[in-house]
Amino acid sequence: MDLFSTISDLNIFQITEGKKIFFASDFHLGSPNEETSLIREKKIVRWLDEISSEAYMIFLVGDIFDFWFEYKKAIPRGFIRFQGKLAELKDKNIPIYFFTGNHDMWMFDYFTNELDIPVFRQPIQFKFNNQLFLIGHGDGLGPGDHKYKFLKKFFASKLCQWLFARIHPNLGIGLAHFWSRGTRIHKLKHEDETFKGDDEWIWIYCKEIEKKIHHDYYIFGHRHLPLNLPVGEKSKYINLGEWFTQFTYASFDGQNMTLNKYEG
Secondary structure, eight states, rough: OOBBBBBOGGGGGGTTTOOEEEOOOOOOOOSHHHHHHHHHHHHHHHHHHHHHOOOOOOESSSOSBBBOBOOOOOOOOOHHHHHHHHHHHHHHHEEEEOOOSSSBBBBOOOHHHHHHHOOEESSSEEEETEEEEOOOOOOTTTTOOOOHHHHHHHTTTTHHHHHTTSSOHHHHHHHHHHTTSSSSSGGGGGGGGGGGGGGOOOHHHHHHHHHSSSSEEEESSEEEEEEEOHHHHHSSEEEEOOOOTTOOOEEESSSSSEEEEEEO
């Protein structure tokens, strides 16, 4: 079984009446170029601004940035409107939880120290109104994809991070953006972006976990497909989609979970 962090007293919440928890993932800010990314960033900021009056809590569930690496004295340029909006929401006492994905796994303590936003690297259990959630990005879960799982362990290693930090930011970040242009976010018609039925690996992962521990909802990103699928009789797997063409997100009001599209 893939590991995840189990429930603690700090992860149990009773949602205030009239409020909602919001979930979104796969913004891929920075991709495919600065101009297109800026248009998308402004749309995301509008969405965050519009949900702020209802938001009890916000979960950003991985691949928020198409690339991110924190040097000790430098971070990737750009995204200032997005970061400023997060700071504003935090100043309004709206909790925000950030999960790393396969594109932004090299986040360290910048968001935690500067914005008071905790960063998680694996699925985490939360309980809202006595309903148990398992929340994570979704990369590397389920069967198969052994090559990626090996690469993920290497990229997450201290050695790899130390080696990359030796590269000057101008070169390192430039190389990373060049690499990211070849990833599947720029090939949305690729077979990986189509529904695989019973072979959906995150869905398989959810079913395996459900056999051992019941969860009411499994919330993941990564697949770039908005999905609402049953897991057993009383559980649902929600995939959050992406913000390149779909602009989808989920919301939970304490009783009901819905998948929504932001028209902006």
